[in-house]
Amino acid sequence: MKKHKIAFALLNLIILYMCLTNITVITEEKITDYSFYNPRGTVYQFSDIEKIETGFKGSTLKFFKRHQGDFYYTISFDNKKVDLYQSVSEYEDTYYELELLDEILMDKGIPKDSSTDNIQYNDLAKRYVNRFERIIKNKKQR
Structure with a gap:
């Protein structure tokens, strides 16, 4: 039973991380797209x-x-x-x-x-x- 709780908690943390890291930030100079697979982000110019x-x-x-x-x-x-x-x-x-x-x-x-x-x-x-x-x-x- 304890293994299931740990697995469930870990799965929830992964899902939360995926949701929170799918972000695009736009500034006056650039656009940075962060994702689960690319936490450092991809930088684009306009x-x-x-x-x-x-x-x-x-x-x-x-x-x-x-x-x-x-x-x-x-x-x-x-x-x-x-x-x-x-x-x-x-x-x-x-x-x-x-x-x-x-x-x-x-x-x-x-x-x-x-x-x-x-x-x-x-x-x-x-x-x-x-x-x-x-x-x-x-x-x-x-």
Whole structure:
């Protein structure tokens, strides 16, 4: 019985470690992606971003309707995609950091695929939906 408790505790620690180490940190100079398999992180420059995809999730399957209308903001590198929707920042106004980041990335001429499809399923406050729309429609290219 004691072996099972130790194994259970160890498994829980591993799962907790995996959850806590899957983090992406964005600063003014770089993007660092930490993961379970790479605890030191992979450093990317903004110039390494190949494209941005943003919009609202949609689903025709009943099982996935729970996430229908959720906003997504995904940046793609060589072999890696990072979703920045769930972010933590110094700004009190939620999602403002995504709007600022999008301005910076668009000024750098990074290609963006975006769509307002499924916007009607987003049930957040109108001010956030408006912010998401501004992000989606911002396509300044050099």
